[in-house]
Amino acid sequence: xxxxxxxxxxxxxxxxxxxxxxxxxxxxxxxxxxxxxxxxxxxxxxxxxxxxxxxxxxxxxxxxxxxxxxxxxxxxxxxxxxxxxxxxxxxxxxxxxxxxxxxxxxxxxxxxxxxxxxxx
Numbered sequence: 001x002x003x004x005x006x007x008x009x010x011x012x013x014x015x016x017x018x019x020x021x022x023x024x025x026x027x028x029x030x031x032x033x034x035x036x037x038x039x040x041x042x043x044x045x046x047x048x049x050x051x052x053x054x055x056x057x058x059x060x061x062x063x064x065x066x067x068x069x070x071x072x073x074x075x076x077x078x079x080x081x082x083x084x085x086x087x088x089x090x091x092x093x094x095x096x097x098x099x100x101x102x103x104x105x106x107x108x109x110x111x112x113x114x115x116x117x118x119x120x
Contacts, residue, residue, distance in 0.1 A: 001064055003042040004035050010056050010068060011036075014099040025049050054100075071097070 001009075011021045011032070018029035018036075025032075025046065034040035042061075051058045059065040081089040095103065 002038055003047070003062065004038045006061050006064065007032070007042065007050065008036040010050065010054060010061070013068065014054060015101045016099075020101075024053050069097075 011018070014021070018032045022029050022032040026049075027046075031040065035042050035046070047058065047061050050056055051061060055070050057066050057068060057070055060068050077089065077093055081092055084092065095106070098106070
């Protein structure tokens, strides 16, 4: 699999369009399309930006090694969830691994719920 094909796999797994994937990276949908099709080389700078923005694994993106995305370390999860019970911890762990578009949707629904029911 080429760099471009792996970029496309990452983008599709996040449920993002070419435009919505490229915007936070400061590039157009045409630039992302050209990378995916192999018409434009994936630079190291762009690869690192993709990894930083989307929590992608650099080794997967560049070499096809390992998981597509970094997983949250158990130590980081423990620190994040130090005051939560196991059910809440599981919820947070699942939430963090969701694609950005689904997280945005959930946040929108939660905000609407809080607004309609008053502050919690």
